Amino acid sequence: xxxxxxxDHASGSTLYAVIRSEAGQVWCPAQEVFESWGAGGxxxxxYDIALADHDGSRYVGDFDASVPAGRYFIQVFLxxxxxxxxxxxxxxxxxxxxxxxxxxxxxxxxxxxxVQNRATGAITYYDDDGLTALFTHVIxxxxxxxxxxxx
Numbered sequence: 209x210x211x212x213x214x215x216d217h218a219s220g221s222t223l224y225a226v227i228r229s230e231a232g233q234v235w236c237p238a239q240e241v242f243e244s245w246g247a248g249g250x251x252x253x254x255y256d257i258a259l260a261d262h263d264g265s266r267y268v269g270d271f272d273a274s275v276p277a278g279r280y281f282i283q284v285f286l287x288x289x290x291x292x293x294x295x296x297x298x299x300x301x302x303x304x305x306x307x308x309x310x311x312x313x314x315x316x317x318x319x320x321x322x323v324q325n326r327a328t329g330a331i332t333y334y335d336d337d338g339l340t341a342l343f344t345h346v347i348x349x350x351x352x353x354x355x356x357x358x359x
Contacts, residue, residue: 212271212311215259215284215300222287223267223299224256227280240274245294252285252292259284277308277358307342307358310335 213225227235233242234255243250259267267284281303285296305312321334331345343358 210270211268212304213257213259213269213282213284215267216265217267217284217286217299219261219263219265221261223259223261223284224252224287224292224296225259225269225282225284226252226255226257227272227275227282230279230281235272235275235280237272237274252294252296256285256292271304271306271311273309275306275308277306280304280306307335307340309340310342312342 215223215225217223229235229242231242234245235241236243236247236250236254237257238254239248245255257269257272259269261267271282281301283298284300285292286299287293287296320336321338322331323334324331329347331347333342333345334340335342
């Protein structure tokens, strides 16, 4: 996927993003692992995801496709020096529901393809390509139980 990371900031700056797990660990792209900030001597320069200035105060970048499906937080930093540094300032942040191949949004669930299996009652919701299953909602025939199993 491309351009899942967005940030608004004055054009002409240098911005980068980092991905954090719900536990607060940071994604290290070179190691393809979440770790505590600074583990193994790593710095912001090891965690950064470059953002491109698209003029009009809009920056975009790609969410790392190696990150497993889950809920994550994206922090965007203003780079003060030549390279990303631990002392750089956070200028924005947001969360993302990552399916492993793209961001899950309400619009994707409501506007795209959904197929119900009549035998099981399971409803599978698809991405806008109509082929990639985002998640499957399984309805159980019990008085007070509903479960959902992400793909």
